[in-house]
Amino acid sequence: MSDRVTISRDGPVATVTMNRPDKLNALDVTQIEAIVAAGASLATARDVRAVVLTGAGGSFCAGLDIAAMPVIAELARSTGFMTRSHGRSNLFQAAAMTWAELPQPVIAAVEGHAYGGGFQIMLGADIRVAAPSAKFAIMEAKWGLVPDMGGMVLARRLLRGDVLRRLTYTAEVFDAEGALDWGVVTELADDPLARAQALAAMIASRSPDAVRAAKRLISDTEVMGAGDVLLEESAAQEALVGQPNQLEAVMAGFEKREPKFTD
Template sequence: MSAVHLSQADGIATLQLDNPAKLNAFTPSMLDDLARHLEVIDADPRIVAVKLTSVGDRAFCAGADIAAWSGYAPDEFARIWVRTGHRVFDRLARLSKPTIAVLQAHAFGGGLELAAACDIRVIAPQATIALPETHIGIVPGWSGTQRLSRLLPEPALREMALFGRRIDAARAFSFGFVAEVADDADGSANGIADKLKETSPRATEIAKYMINAAVNEDAAAMIEALGSGMIAASADRAEGVASFTQKRKPKFDGR
């Protein structure tokens, strides 16, 4: 049974982590489930926004399940576990739909890295964020020192990654890392998602591509996606395809 659920209602997709007994910590199968759901979401034109939530009030996500990776040999840990998580989280960051992480409770390690891969974050007042990896002899592996360096002030990132300090909701909001602090974080996220129904899905998608290119979130792919979209709408592209199909020389007119 999947521990990452996908549901959809009125244009809003919800991804829900469901491993509360282990504070929603990721297992290999959960990474696989998330990756599969992201492909479904990206291909569905009915979806205008995505919420990322989890079950329970103890943790949004406590990172990676230690039991899932502790048995890996060093080369397997880097090649299989770290690279797989990176690939899935990168896929989330580059999703064409706007994404909202709902931090109803603590986001630690990989859970914080997961939230960082979303476009915006809403947090409950009692929730905290942290990178506790050094306390168990490892380092952040799913973009905690990379993507987070764009989203948090360097001193705060050093506090978490080097000293293991937690940052509370109010301070995270002061940094701009979270969009809102709300007692009902899920309800707040719903309100944000509903507003997207008033915007152009295509304009939102292109705006996201442009921002991703600017912050070097797979900039090469974003730039080529933008350029390819422009050329796909041109008369020259239509003429090129027609001439190839008809086995004749194209007559381009620059439109």
Template sequence: MTDLVLREDRDGLATLTINRPDKLNALTVAVFEQLHEHVLRLATETERIGLVVLRGAGKCFSAGHDLADISAGERPPKPSFQADVIEALASLPQPVITAVHGHCYTGALELALAGDMIVAAESAKFADTHARWALTPVWGMSQRLPRRVGIAKAQEMTYTARTYTGREAVDMGLANWCAPDAGFDAELEKFARSILANSWFSLRANKRLYMETEGMPLRAGLSYEIHRTEGRGPDMQARIEGFKNKTSKVS
């Protein structure tokens, strides 16, 4: 079977790569099936994987939902399968970064929004083109996009179906940062390593807090944080001792 989604693990970082470069990584049921297998496995590997990156092979992240697949009559293994896979990716215990270069259109944007953070190369092109094809979203666009950029900007993207650059994505809050294509991989590696250097316990616990309190009124969210926080991690004392030792050597 062709590997439509590749996985590479390196020093706590798992990189998933959509691997249909000849089709601009257009998303098919088969792509989602393989992505689902990787996500299920990653959810059980919190002790050896602290961070996940999702990206695309070749010229772009993904041109979106494969229109040929739609017109041929898709047969997912169950209703709402693709949406469920995206939700499983978004719900991974580990933080998820979506790294976008080139096209990131419609279904691909819905997939990208599963990332806790989106980072962009200058070549990135983001768009919600559902309206161009007489379609409406079923993979989460109407819910995740306005939570990321605000309702007014989300409506602008949806109603115009226009394309936004990586720099524009940063300006609207869709992407966390944008870098020139030539240095994108190096910046992504540096960013990922800065996250992985922190406590993986804290990364997972803070992600749960963000997920579980999203949409709560302020008082309810504060109460949740106070009474249901996970507190100190098993590596806290070692980290404090390491810091003390480091500072004593400097002094």
């Protein structure tokens, strides 16, 4: 783990902070690796009873750092998204799935942006507390991609199929009220970090054995066959990365113009 992600402790509550505020905590490979490492470091910490996940600098996570796309494309060519490097997930999926799979409950405190991969990392939390001004998007279609960081496992726990399709196909930005109505966030708070830490402290006061068992029971009965879904995600993404229309989506975004796709 690097200084890209920090962990602070208040008794049995750990607060994990994505720490790339100059880039709105956007995701390059180094950032993703640091997020995964943070989750791994907490998974065996018996004295941690609840986790708060947030972002530094007033933004949760603005999604993929497009400047990192060449490195990610090279990883896709050399290693392949189908490689299961972290249990049933690849590296990118592990950035979100690590929080869903952590034995302790995780509460996301969301301000600013939760876009693309940041949105999916947020969905890995058990509970999501958002500021009224927060903005959300399943952003991958803007870059010619599909949600591939566990989104097809995590989003289907929360969103109706038609809402998931709309938000995925359009990549539209939506506000916190919409997120609350659709079940993407649990509640709104003017100070989401303080509220998340208060909830974490309440959870940490309960029997850790019962809380861990409850999380495991809810998760196991909520989603079946998640490993197969993660493989399907990877296959879909691997077929898109580096192809002409996907590269055109990225270039059009860089050049602030309308993309010209081929059929």
